[in-house]
Amino acid sequence: MALSQHQQALSQLQSFNALLPAHLRSMATAHQQFTRYAEDSYSANTLRMVDFAEKHWAHWLAKQTDLPTECWHEQQLLLYPIWPDILCRYIDELSESMSLNSVQTYINLLNFKNKKLGFPSLLQHTHVQWAMRRATNRALDAGEQIGQAQPFRLHDLELLLQIFADTDDPKLMRDLLLVWIAYESLLRESELVNIRCNDLLPGRQYSIRVRKTKTTKTLEDNEVLLSEPCSQWLHRYMTHFGLPLSSSGYLFRRLKKNGELFHSEENCKKLSGRTVDDIFRFFYWQIDPDARAELQNSIHTADASRYQTWTGHSARVGAAIDLFVYGASVHEIMRLGRWRNDQTVMRYIRRVSMQELPMNRMVTERLKR
Secondary structure (H helix, E strand, C coil): CCHHHHHHHHHHHHCCCCCCCCCCCCHHHHHHHHHHHHCCCCCHHHHHHHHHHHHHHHHHHHHCCCCCHHHEECCEECCCCCCHHHHHHHHHHHHHHCCHHHHHHHHHHHHHHHHHCCCCCHHHCHHHHHHHHHHHHHHHHCCCCCCCCCCCCHHHHHHHHHHHCCCCCHHHHHHHHHHHHHHHHCCCHHHHHCCEHHHEECCCCCEEECCCCCCCCCCCCCEEECCHHHHHHHHHHHHHHCCCCCCCCECCECECCCCCECCCCCCCCECCHHHHHHHHHHHHHHHCHHHHHHHHHCCCCHHHHCCCCCCCCHHHHHHHHHHHHHCCCHHHHHHHHCCCCHHHHHHHHCCCCHHHCHHHHHHHHHHCC
């Protein structure tokens, strides 16, 4: 982005000091001002990620000894606006020690904050695009592969139902319903744990009214229709625990020590993301008991070990793959999973085995005699 464009944007911000000060002179001020206007518009998790990326950016800037005068104001380092050529140096250094996915995450978060403060998109600048291309080439040369959650697929769900279909254990009833709905709804982990009893629309096939998703842009209803078998399990769960559809309590809630659910509003707490991951991991180990011993006997980084078993994201990945194999178009998968771009879907379906690909099936079925 041309220097004059940044200076123009900076000048425009100065006339709106009542809304957002043009000069954010310190990390504390930058965080305070952004949070003031964004906390009601974005999830707490998004703001935490932005804050983390910003601190990393500030730490890197503080170590630079040759920053231009535009980066300073009254002898204090300015975090914003982010100058494209300086960001390019940052990208080059990040790509030497981080995965490409991590580099992209940091840059996207910084660009998000930069734009919300009124400055032009950094990703549209030619130099930044070149720097990201260099990072991509470096990752390709190093043989880097993007980590991805182990897919939880329909045949996995079928196997779990065979094993636990007759269970009367309260925790297993809850946990099996959770992974089942996660698969059929393609809801994200945070969206899944936020389902409340009064979000359920009863019938032969239950529907779930999804109040808010990561990509929610309008107030239009967003409903997910469950299959009859899943609806029957849901009804059994609701009946067993005496959960009324009128309750505003969470559908998936913590259990007492005696295995019963909390019913009072003050104790009715939703499950944490870690608990959801633990549920998926437990079921993975039931199907593949050897995986637990292998994981415990091997050395993994925290990031790598995440992909050794199922996580809360596995059902979303597996459902996308199954839909593709079943014949759904990428556009249909995007709509069902509420994705805004096709890149994520394409990354998920790359896990489809060679035997499941249409070309392989078509030729095999036609020529096999």
